[in-house]
Amino acid sequence: MTLEHEHPIDARAVAQARTAVPSADETARLAGLLSVMADPLRLRIVFALDETDELCVGDLALALDVSEDAAGYALRLLRAAGLVATRKEGRVVYNRLSPDFPEPLLHYCLRELIKITA
């Protein structure tokens, strides 16, 4: 049934949640960031760039054993999210983690979680 119930079962808890939970706006931003990271290839690219400093699309594809298309699309999204920056030298475009890649995301979260979920 889709009816909303009128009477909370635990009014105190409802009130507490109402005040303490981040707004839909704040969580939408965070969700946006997380969904960019929520992809195996994009994660591997982030780890790879963290290790090597910088790589071009072709080398990335080679190292991770995926098509250049796939690597290119992944980089497109990472750049759009401001997580990866580029430097062009001749016809090759080098990619690196953006200087303002969220510190806690990379070091606490990703490096820690990869162990936990293993």
Add this chain to the structure above:
Amino acid sequence: MTLEHEHPIDARAVAQARTAVPSADETARLAGLLSVMADPLRLRIVFALDETDELCVGDLALALDVSEDAAGYALRLLRAAGLVATRKEGRVVYNRLSPDFPEPLLHYCLRELIKITA
């Protein structure tokens, strides 16, 4: 173009990435976890449960101002991922964060990132 290039531009970096980057399997597990969290409503539910200890679907819907259907679906996914546990008392089902909810995800990552992205 979909052609793979033969010759890496930086063979050393490619080799380094190859050895240091987590496997597709490991990153797939991590990506799975992150995609469960990559949703505004599910994030708000996690924050709410962290604050209040436990809440039933109806109260959650009330507190977060969403339909019971939406809250129910979000909880379904959180449970399937093992992030939320339930306790049934009569006809009401109380939801709480699973005892093995990844610690770093909740405290370092989510709480920190909500500030950064703000």
Add this chain to the structure above:
DNA sequence: TGGATATCCGCACAGATTTACAGATATCGT
């Protein structure tokens, strides 16, 4: 037992995301 309550389940539709492909741009070597 019968009616109301709290929640769950499955299905179908709309919207977002991903992939693969073809064409465009820019640069290099000769």
Add this chain to the structure above:
DNA sequence: ACGATATCTGTAAATCTGTGCGGATATCCA
């Protein structure tokens, strides 16, 4: 200038996701 290289852009098809609805299940109260 010409052909090859490295990458980007745009787009259409395939796939994944979230929502809302109708209906099922289980429990409570009278």
